[in-house]
Amino acid sequence: MEENERLKPSTTPQAIASRLENLILDGVFRPGQLLPSERRLCERLGVARSSLREALGTLRSKGVIITRQGRGSEVAPLVEAPYVTPLMHLFREHPRTLYDLLEVRALLEGESASLAANRGTPSDRVLITRRYREMADYVEKAGSIDVERLARLDHAFHLAICQASHNPVLMHTLSSLTDLLLSSVFASVKHLYHRPDSRDMINRQHARLHRAVVEGKAQLARRVALEHLSAISEQLREIDAEGQRLERAAMRLEEW
Known part of the structure; x- marks a missing residue:
């Protein structure tokens, strides 16, 4: 032969x-x-x-x-839609699970960023850059931010990085959680993006994450992804705490 x-x-x-x-x-x-x-x-x-x-x-x-x-x-759908189960209903209806979800995102997206930096092909880097530019250009040019649209652009950027990991299990795990992941991105955009300091932080972290992945810096990519999600979680917790303080102070003024 x-x-x-x-x-x-x-x-x-x-x-x-x-x-x-x-x-x-x-x-x-x-x-x-x-x-x-x-x-x-x-x-x-x-x-x-x-x-x-x-x-x-x-x-x-x-x-x-x-x-x-x-x-x-x-x-066909490769994973049965988890968002129709009672557990997914509880996750969606109770905001406290948002922080649990951010922890899961940190575990999955930190590793996917590292793998993408190591394994990403030139075509992967083109797609990641395209998704990053779509998000960054919208933020730069939009007169007023459509929260849902920006959340979807944000999610598409992170998903492109995950796809570049070339780990099908990781990729399909994240895809099966799309609705939940979008809810966490939506929450961060809705509650943080109108704050100039938070908006600048998120934009800087996205730029650093994009650069680390396309330049093949695996350890830096993992660190930036973890810092990004940790900072979002910390700021959302502070907003929650501030809201609870305001509520308690208002209740003390009321006559019971």
């Missing part, structure tokens, strides 16, 4: 299904995203349409993809 034949990827239906699963795990095809047409997939993968169709059938039987008449195949 010649060398180029040994290196050629297998084109059996099982091998094609495995290649597609890897593309899904790596986030090339994301949950809810339509797969390219069969013709396009055949061209990109260099396989026969009959083998591709059999591979797609295998993925359908596993529940990895969903095919709808007249629409094509899309990647």
Whole structure:
């Protein structure tokens, strides 16, 4: 057998299904995203349409993809929506869990920043920079800040860093918590961004995090990510404490 034949990827239906699963795990095809047409997939993968169709059938039987008449195949949700469970309801309805969530974000995002700095490809760095610029440009040019929009831009920046970690488990764990993570970003933007000192701090930390990751400085990237989330948690706690002090002082003035 010649060398180029040994290196050629297998084109059996099982091998094609495995290649597609890897593309899904790596986030090339994301949950809810339509797969390219069969013709396009055949061209990109260099396989026969009959083998591709059999591979797609295998993925359908596993529940990895969903095919709808007249629409094509899309990647199925990889994790059952956690936000509909009673536990997720309690998390969302009780603000005190926000600090627990920020601790979890620090653990996950600190490590993902370090891994992204070590493993990120040139394409990853382009996407991270694009997401950072979208967020930074909006902050710079917006007359008044739309809290929800900025929260989504902020979350997209951190998610791009996580994707550059090239750790599918880490990436899909964070993706499965999107609603909860967005709620923590929304809280930090809503309560901190109107304060000039807090706004400047957040902007500086985002700039430092972006620079550390794209420059491949893993230890610095982890440290900046941890400092970012620790500072947000500390300032939110101080706002809570201030609110409680004001409430107690007002109650002392009331007649009981």
